[in-house]
Amino acid sequence: MPVTVAPYGSWESPLTAESVAAASSSVGSVVVDPLDLTRVYWLESRPSEGGRYVLLSKMVDDYDDSTLINHLADTKWNIRTSVHEYGGGAYTVYNKTIVFVNWADQGLYVLEEGNSGEPRRIGEKEGVRYASFAVHPSGRFVVCVREDHRGEGEAKNTLVAVSLHDNKKDTMLFDQSDFVSSPVFGSEGTEIAFITWNHPDMNWDATVLRHARVTVHGQDSDTICNLDTLSEVAGGKTQQRESIYQPRFDDQGILHFIGDSTGFWNPYHIDPKTGKPILSLAKPMPAEFAEPEWMFGASTFQPVTGRKSSMAVTFRLKDTMRLGILNVNTHNIEDLPVPGWTLLNNLQMAQARSGEPVLVLIAGSPTESPALYTYFINGIGGQHQRVAGGVKSTGDNAVGLDVGSISVPREIAFPTRLPPFDSQGQEATAYAYYYPPSNVRHVGPADELPPLLIVIHGGPTAATHAVYSAKIQYWTSRGFAVADVNYGGSTGYGRKYRERLYLQFGLVDVQDCCAAALHLASEGLADRQRLCIMGSSAGGFTTLACLAFRPEVFAVGASLYGMSDLEVLAKETHKFEAQYPVHLVGPYPEAQKVYRERSPLFAVDRLSCPAIFLQGLEDRVVPPNQATLMVDALRKKGVPVAHVEFAGEQHGFRKAANIVRVLEAQLYFFGKVLGFVPSDAIEPVHIF
Secondary structure: OOOEEOOOOOOOOOOOHHHHHHHOOOEEEEEEOOOOOOEEEEEEEEHHHOOEEEEEEEEOOOOOHHHOEEOOOOOOOOEOOOOOOOOEOOEEEEOOEEEEEEOOOOEEEEEOOOOOOOOEEEOOOOOEEEEEEEEOOOOOEEEEEEEEOOOOOOOEEEEEEEEOOOOOOEEEEEOOOOEEEEEEEOOOOOEEEEEEEOOOOOOOOOOEEEEEEEEEOOOOOOOOEEEEEEEEEEEOOOOOOOOEEEEEEOOOOOEEEEEOOOOOOEEEEEOOOOOOEEEOOOOOOOEEOOOOOOOEOOOOEEEOOOOOOEEEEEEEEOOEEEEEEEEOOOOOEEEEOOOOOOEEEEEEEEEOOOOOEEEEEEEEEOOEEEEEEEEEOOOOOOOEEEEEOOOOOOOOOOOOOOHHHOOOOEEEEEEEEOOOOOOOOOEEEEEEEEEOOOOOOEEOOOOOOOOEEEEEOOOOOOOOOOOOOHHHHHHHOOOOEEEEEEOOOOOOOOHHHHHHHOOOOOOHHHHHHHHHHHHHHHOOOOOOOOEEEEEEOHHHHHHHHHHHHOOOOOOEEEEEOOOOOHHHHHHHOOHHHOOHHHHHOOOOOOOHHHHHHOOHHHHHHHOOOOEEEEEEOOOOOOOOHHHHHHHHHHHHHOOOEEEEEEOOOOOOOOOHHHHHHHHHHHHHHHHHHHOOOOOOOOOOOOOO
């Protein structure tokens, strides 16, 4: 194959924006029916259908795509909830009955097996949203989170029971906290556990694990059930400032959970004799067995069917992802071999038709995008097989990028500083995944270094993983180097690293992202004069803050639904994050001066870097005026700026045509600023 020398950024790539949009289809929200362990359900996002989520299922040991069932094929059904605005936990399945939320009306619906008619709506009809479902073993009702927007002021989040048979019957069970999540029944349905927390904390700051006995009333009663002997069993008064996630009852009725009182999210269980939390490991591990729950439905550990006191676990230890079986009695973890997977989540316990225990999970690697897999614990019939989704790395993959052109990242640890950032500041370490330019058909000129694109994840309490991303490969296959940064505040490195950002948002993240760019330039891996930066949501804020407060570092930036005015965020955002800025910046309005000092909007006089803004017009997390205000300010100053808005999009871009436009608009704008001509035929972007 001939190799052509061409300027970085102008390389011809087989990975078009259209193929990236096609690859943006994802699988997730995996569910296994507890009364039929042989069938696995999941949601698939479809950008080609306006970004809707469809519910699919198949037998766990059947890899024939022709047997796939689409349970709600009509395009009017879109299984997605807007509780907390981020959603997740939009459906469940019990005894082949599907309980789900439809996006268009946020209605709660039931679809029974064999019902060829329309799903039946249950619960309240107007002004409420539902998520995070647990069906009672009787099959009569579901317990879930209800977010009520019918009153004045802030929405009310409560735990409710909703009848699956009487369309108008529900019972409020718990309303004594700002937030509630993750209800789960014991196997007999006589006990329940769930998580609660209050402002100003987020659920990764401090939560409480609650336990109660369940009394179920007769069919004729106006009340479905009630909770008795409600108690706090972990967190809260028991252990201060602990983030607790994922309550799980095993077959013996023991309650398990993940908590971070030791500084990392580790597995625990409640001692049935004392009622006190006990670490399920021999000693605390510097490993993360959970991730921040921005969305409902996270699952990183599950009781193992047929193995007493055993939990299947996924965890990150240093820079590797691990899968194993934890014996709670011996405290030993039996490592299960994985084929280079660097992302593991959505873990569920299932069973093959032979009776073989099998795990179902979402997994990905640097050469394969996240896909749904089965993993046979005992290794019968091969250890793991792909069920659905993902981009294969064998031969030419589904989006047209040959394997030799895939840029495989390596994690780098680079020097940075903690505040204050002068010579008195403490030296520290931050992390990123570095992707070199890669295209088997092209190389750059011998006297030229590639432009570097710093990618900043949202959250900011989120994390990036070394897993195949078509959006990153779009850039590397055109001659860009990419650094995907896990700045201070990111998850995966323990609570101390996560809280490095507290009261320092707009400082630590900016420092770390600039340090990453300068480090790679100093190592000769990037052109110092062509450092670019891009981020979405909170990452968009950090992008703008880098351009405003460190204008000497970057040449150009792209903000995807990013914040420009922290003060507006503190006053206008939705309930889930309404007081998040208290931890990140300080209490408002007491710290109003700090909010303004760190807001890029009020530092445009220092900004001289061109920037492009891409924004959904129905975004309630970051209001569209955040972009408009910044664009207007830059236009008045005469700095080159582009502004592309998308009707019908919320916080993120889900429609295929919009995903295409977002990528091509950035590439076009970067080319104009950096002086290269993309090989792609792109509709021009208006630059003010």
